[in-house]
Amino acid sequence: MNKLLLESGKYLNPSGEAVSGDIGIENGKILFCGVKPAGWQADEVIDCHNSFTTPGFVNAHTHAAMTLFRSYADDMALLDWLQQKVWPAEAKLVAEDVYWGTQLAIAEMLASGTTAFADMYFFMDQVAKACMETGMRASLSRGLIEADGPQQDQRFEENEQLFVDYHGAADGRITVMLGPHAPYTCPPECMKKVVAMAERLGAEIHVHLAETQWEVDQSMKKYGKSPVAVLNELGVFERGAMAAHCVWVSPEDIEILAAKKVRVVHNPASNMKLASGAAPVAAMLAAGVTVALGTDGATSNNNLDMLEEVRLASFLQKLNRMDPTVLPTRQVLALATQGGAAALGQADSLGKIAPGYKADLAIFNTTAPHWWPQHDLASMLAYAANAADVSHTLVDGRVLYRNGEFTTLDIEKVKAEAGARGLRLVK
Ligand SMILES: [Zn+2]
Incomplete structure (x- = not known):
């Protein structure tokens, strides 16, 4: 997937404020945030109406x-x-x-x-x-x-x-x-x-x-x-x-x-x-x-x-x-x-939602009761949010976690292997 649009959500900008807008991702990097340029077409769209996107x-x-x-x-x-x-x-x-x-x-x-x-x-x-x-x-x-x-x-x-x-x-x-x-x-x-x-x-x-x-x-x-x-x-x-x-x-x-x-x-x-x-x-x-x-x-x-x-x-x-x-x-x-x-020595390419930065992002679903009322989304993320609110996680613009499912690993096999091995090691 080359071009991905996170549509109509809120996101954490580099100065720590929650702002509204789209985020466009192309070739693993953030191409734009705010307003989608005319003519730019995404291959996949994630509806972010009820979401708050943060740097991973x-x-x-x-x-x-x-x-x-x-x-x-x-x-x-x-x-x-x-x-x-x-x-x-x-x-x-x-x-x-x-x-x-x-x-x-x-x-x-x-x-x-x-x-x-x-x-x-x-x-x-x-x-x-x-x-x-x-x-x-x-x-x-x-x-x-x-x-x-x-x-x-x-x-x-x-x-x-x-x-x-x-x-x-x-x-x-x-x-x-x-x-x-x-x-x-x-x-x-x-x-x-x-x-x-x-x-x-x-x-x-x-x-x-x-x-x-x-x-x-x-x-x-x-x-x-x-x-x-x-x-x-x-x-x-x-x-x-x-x-x-x-x-x-x-x-x-x-x-x-x-x-x-x-x-x-x-x-x-x-x-x-x-x-x-x-x-x-x-x-x-x-x-x-x-x-x-x-x-x-x-x-x-x-x-x-x-x-x-x-x-x-x-x-x-x-x-x-x-x-x-x-x-x-x-x-x-x-x-x-x-x-x-x-x-990690990568301050110029990671850690911010800004054009040119790598699209390593976490999308939080903000519909749960603890996200209301929405006085201050950044503050809620820091002090009120749960890890379970994460709906999507992207690395290099690739969706690795989507609504409880992992796209690149077999979680049942991972749990079975790690579970058995963990028990063996302490015997
Ligand atoms: Zn240590």
Whole structure:
């Protein structure tokens, strides 16, 4: 389908206002929004009279295949949770598990209006395969953790091969970064190798950073510096970096993040569930740091619903600052869309409904009671809407989800495969 018209609806414009008009899509991009040019004919029309169209959400930090472990281990401390539950189960993963777990994640994301995700996991060629087949957009990185010689070398080789094979694949829908897991699992010698590889390949870096107070304490003990300062000295931020969490960052750390243009990914549900803390999002934004939102893995959330992150990001910040004016609706929606696009390094082509931008869109049906009365659609999207209101999700102008049906994946098979595999892994 080359030409698609979203007819007579309302949509979220780049400054965060709901406006009325048509959206025309041609060859995967937004051709016009507002008034349809005379003579332009669509091949397919979606009636948007009762709809509100928004840029697709960018889930800028997740571990998609962790859907396999959803609700298997809840209400535990981060390190106990990792060491006693997650890592032993993950040790049993085979390639096909990751493929089916990722398909399940993609289905969940598409059904809730997410059109792109940044993933860090293993068997990443399987994640790439799932994205190629479903039409989803993603930034992929292979998690790198310090290990004994050959095992570590193999992981590095896998990340390099992933970059060679898939960076820019599927018309640019798939991009690849290097994925050093965190400063505490990838200490300086390991991190130096990542930086050298990033320089050699021209690759960017996706890392977990300053997630817990424990991480900062042990960094101060070992190196006399914060995790942010350690990575900065190692050159991790020099070529473009995306840092998940940044909960425990000092004003000096925030200055570094701003100066080095590090894109911070805030994961409020994960941070609250694991009691990691409240990231100083308002302070980072005030300092000029780019902030995006993410769900983190389904085990620490436990869903991949970006609307929940939008709401929690705003409410957590208000509570933490005891200030109801921080992170207002339009700003928090921008984090989930434009901020996510910037985090992926694609701010000039993603995250806005404007001519020339890629047609990655979510269409919300506004007929349910919670959409009335319609004082302010942008505010309702941020604070009142449900993921279940999504009627259509488009990536590159292609409809991947339509009225409860997936056009590129067999949801019954995905549920059966992921369901059986998830149960096997924790036996
Ligand atoms: Zn994570």
